[in-house]
Amino acid sequence: MLLSAEPGNINSIHWxxxxxxxxxxxxxxxxxxxxxxxxxxxxxxAVSHQVNEICYGMDYSGVTESGHRVMGIVHRGACRNYLRAHADLLWPVPDHWSLEDAATVPLAYAYAFYCLMIKAKLYSGMKILIHEGAGALGQAAISIALAHKCQVFTTVGDVRMKSFLKKLYPELKEQHIGNSRDVTFGDMVLSATSGKGCDVVICNVVPWLKHVSLQCSGVRGIVLDTAQIQNQHKFEFRMKNLMRSRSYAIIDFASIFDSANREELKKLQILMSEGICEAYVRPLGRVTYAADEAPRALRLLSKSWHRGHVLLRLTARALPASLRINCTSKCSHLIICSDEYFGIQLAKKLISRGARMLHICCAKPSWYLQHQTDNLKSLGVNVIVSSNNLNDLDDVATVLKKTIAMGPVEGVYVTSFKDMDKYVSNSLEYLDAMSRKCCPSLKYFAVITNSENVGKQTSIFRAKDNLVISRIEVQKPDFCGDTNTEVLLDRRAWDLSLLGAVETGLCSKLPLLVAQIKTETLPLYQQLGDVADLPLLKEAGDKTTLQDLVAESDNIKVIKEFLRLKYHVCISEHNVLKLNKQKLREIDFLENNFENKQGLAVYFSHIAEDELSSDTHIYLLPTLGNADAEKRVDALKSEYLCVVPGIEGHHVRFRGLCERLKLPALVLQPSLDVLHETIEQAAQRYSKTLMEKIGVGNTFYLLGCDSGILIAMELAAILEKNGFLGTIFCLGTAPEDVKPVIEQQLGAFSTEDQLQLGILKHIFMLLTGEVPSDLDETLHPHSSWNEKIDAYIKIMADRITQTKQYVKAIVQSVYARILSIKQYDSSTLPTLKSTVVILRSPGYSSNSSASSYVIEDLSAPLCDAAKDVRCAAIINNNLSTEILQEFKTKNLCDSFVINFDDNYYK
Structure with a gap:
């Protein structure tokens, strides 16, 4: 099957x-x-989609088991060797057509029939405007319209496509073929129709031309927008477009697969069959690529350089069997793991290869492991988890008996990423002995380790006896260790690479493999050169801009989306043209080399420029689920993410994170006027705000940062007492670690005077960009905190643009929040029924209640945790199915129709 390993990177397309x-x-x-x-x-x-939808193709042609040649449509994933066809979306291929011809027909004509016959009720004599007539849908719609004696107007992008259409459809009048790139097609249509316009408009143009298309619609005409959902355009619909009783409908052909549309499916099948018999449904133009050239084919599509269809020829492609694990669904597999995270990834790999029965054995299974296995069970996979110590032969026998009870054992996989891991070392000898007696069907026996000693003797003995064995030795970096350790691959990327090495090892006849996994990434400018097909970028000078390289608009779009998806940098197409190697290196450095800040800089790095917004109690941030966020909350009718900031106290550091979320997000800002408030009191105040002013939906979502984690936990406890359950995301560390880590970071301030001076110096640097040299001497004569602040404000007066009152409020509030953390008793942290997800930065782990948490590792240090690209993905993955469905409905809705009479305006 054709899949994408990395969204936004066309070079990651693979079979x-x-x-x-x-x-x-x-x-x-x-x-x-x-x-x-x-x-x-x-x-x-260029368009967003769910992770499980990163597969390609909807229509196809092929041969059934009985030898009949057929063509058809599937919801997604037609680019695969075998598929199960829906009987109502399957047609026999005429004898005079080749299978290559047939693959160009199903989707284009079914979509055209759906628009013209089902949505628009086509009849003879209608006037129809079809945009992008040289495309697959355009060609099909023109063919159907001409066959029904309709007057057809169409648009194309250039002269070559106009010539192509004239040869393909001689009935088309030359003066009825307009330009799809400017507004002149409107004059063409209205002039030819004496100002009356068309009965049907199939519109897939850019937003600024949609208004012209709408004006080309006549009295009681209908405009069918086929581009809005796919391209997710921001289109400002104007009410005047509905004058003359016009209708406007957004069309999504994918809705045809809903069970409620069974009758429409049958109607499409009949319409297609009739069209084939009457010869106006016929093969379309195409360009065909070999299966291995899929990235090249997709690049052609992304740049809109094609006419008609782009096909992949799958019959010549053969995947070497030696490179793929092949699991029998009726056999069981045993995974013994010291690293739960990798154990789960290996389990998912085996499931993708056909395994349906898994036994995961871990010394101390955590809540995370149980949570993940529950997800696997929901997919119909039989999974059990055990915690046997495997210290003796009886323990191993017990584990194997549990596995054998599920089915014949086909695979045993032992993972050990700790030097001298006794749990794994002691079990291997017993596993070897027992499996020889009890597992005659054993096909795979693997030891995956980063130790030179673990599994060595077992591998030698099994190899001498001609028994299956694969010992994969790999050096695994410590993702949660010293933050100074240079790790260029994130956790997920490493596991993907390691899983590939494991699969190669299992399918190899060699008993020992040393996996040298690539841990370095290419510089950003090289990545962009490959992704956007700009080879000149690699050799360009540091100051040479993309505009100097004459980068085309399609290249710019690819670069823009790549930077947004992988580097979470949002930049306009105009500014993309100004990028050069030097600026790309700066972006690369910020992404892969987060600055390791210390002290107050970890918790306080932004001064909000807008004094009013920083003191607003509730601040609504734009998200994917609420892109045009206004600074009001009365419109929030569904679940939302509630962000509880920490010492910094405002929304600024969360803007980039929230822009990628699929639900609305608001920040509960503590206000600069509220001082001397304890953690518990802040939680009480926030709970009243949520329940009385905003309202809590079916479930709640909280995100806490540093001291905000403690407030979020207390707030969640209050919400639970009122009958609500939800999810709490802890950014950076676990709740028990918040106070110890803050005390460690601020350990250099041994006295209150030193802490106060440190706060004043840090804010001075953030406001002026300078490090004050004589601040100590200036403030020394002043003993009280308020006196120091007043003297400090006088020093700052001529160096800042902010008001004195604002700066004073910032200083006071930061100091007060630090004091509230010092006064908090971490032993009183509430025990919650809600899910707690730790978004853990490197170097921080929880030893107290980690088994009750879901732990997700980030690559960014504590100070930049909100910038980590995984944060938004993890939050989105933990949303309820109802929210995800609402998001999909809101952003990828099915067609809707608006129809107002002229009387509406009277």
Whole structure:
């Protein structure tokens, strides 16, 4: 199956072995699969999509088990060797068509029939405007409209496409083919129709041309927008567009797969069959690529350089069997792991290769492991978890008996990433002995370790006896160790690479493999050169901009989306043109080399420029689920993320994080006027705000940062007492570690006077960019805190643009919040029923109640945890299915129709 390993990186497109298609439907061996324009946008990250939707193709042609040639449509994932076809979306291929011809027909014509026949009720004599007539949908719609004796107007992007259409459809009048890149097509249509306009408009143009298309619609005409959902345009619909009883509908062909639309499916099947018999449904133009050239094909689609269809030929592609694990669904697999995270990743790999029965054995299974296995069970996989110590033969026998009870044991996998890991070392000898007696079906026996000694003797003995054995030795970096350790791969990337090495080892006949996993990433400018197909960028000078390299608009879009997805840098296309190697190195440095700050800089790095917004009690941030956020909360009707800031006390550091969330987000800012408030009192005040002013939905979502973690935990306890359950995200550290870590970071301030002076110096530097040299001497004569602040404000008066009152309030509030943390008793932290997710920065771990938490590792240090690209992904993955469905409905909705009579305006 054709998949994408990294959204936004077209070079990560690859073929991967997946489950053999099961369930109802007709089994078809695919010979040709068609890629769609939306596939090109998904591959480059130009449109957002769910992780499980990063597969490609909807229509195909192939051969059934009985030998019949067929063509059809699936919801997603047609680019695969075998699939199960829906009977109502399957057609026999005419004898005079090749399978390559057939692959160009199903989706384009079904979509055109859906628009013209089902949505617009086409009849003879209608006037129809079809944008992008040289595309697959355009060609199909033109063919259908001409066959029904309609007057057709169309648009194309250039002269070559105009010439192409004239040759393909001689009935088209030259004066009825306009330009899709400017507003002149409007004059063409209105002039030819004496100002009356068209009955039907199939519109897939950019937003600024949609208004012109709407004006081309006549009285009681309908405009069918096929681009809004796919391209996720920001389109400002104007009410005047609905004058003359016009209708406007956003069309999503994917809605045809809903069970409620069964009758429409049958109607499409009949319409297609009739069209084939009457010869106006016929093969379209295409360009065909070999399966291994899929990235090249998708790049062509993303740049809109094609005419008609882009096909992949799948019959010539053969995946070497030696490179893929092949698990039998009726056999069981035993995973013994010292690293739960990698154990789960290995389990998912085995499941993707066909395994359906897994036994995961760990010395101390955590709540995280149980949570993940519950998710696997929901997929229909039989998974059990045990905590046997495996110290003797009886323990191993017990574990193996549990595995054998599930089914014949096909694989045993032992992972050990700790030098001298006795738990694993002691078990290997017993596993070897017992498996020889009890596991005749054993196909894989693997030891994955970073130690030179673990499994060495066992591997030698099994190899001498000609028994299956794979010992994969790999050097694994410490992702949660010293923050000074240079680790260029994040946790997920490392595991993906290691899983590939394990699979190669299991399928190799060699008993020992040393995996040298690549831990370095290419410089950003080299990555962009590959992704955007700009080879000149690699050799360009440091000051040479992308504009100097004459980068095309399509390249710019690819670069913009790559930076947004992988480096979470949002930059306009105009500013992308100004990028050069030097600026790209700066972006690269900020992403892969977070600054290791210490002391107050860890918790306080931003001064809000807008004095009013920084003191607003509730601040609404823009997100994917609420992109046009206004500074008001009365419109919040569904669940939302409530951010509880820490010592810094305002929204600034959370803006980049929230822009990637699929639900609305607000920040509960503590206010600069509220001083001497304890952690518990802050939680009480916030709870009243949420329940009385905003309202709490079916579930709540809280995100806490440093001291905000403690407030979020106390707030969650209050909400639970009122009958609510939710999820709390702790940014950087676990709740028990907040106070010890802050005390450690501020340990240099041994007295209150030193802490006060440190706060004043740090704020001075943030406001002026200078380090004060004589501040100690100036403030020395003043004994009280208020006197020091007044003297400090006088020094700052001529150096800042902010008001004195604002600076004074910042100083007082920061000091007060630090004191509230020192006064907090961490032993009184509430025990919650809600889910607690630790977004853990390197170097911090919890030893007290870690088993009750879901722990996700970040690559960014504590000071920059909110900038880590994984944060938003983890939060989105923990949202309820209802929220995700609401997000999808809001952003990828099915068609809707608005129809107002002229009387509405009277």
């Amino acid at each position: 991967s072995q997946v489950f053999e298609p099961s369930g109802s439907g007709i089994l078809v061996k695919v010979h040709y699969a068609s890629l769609t324009p939306i596939d090109g946008k998904k591959a480059t990250g």
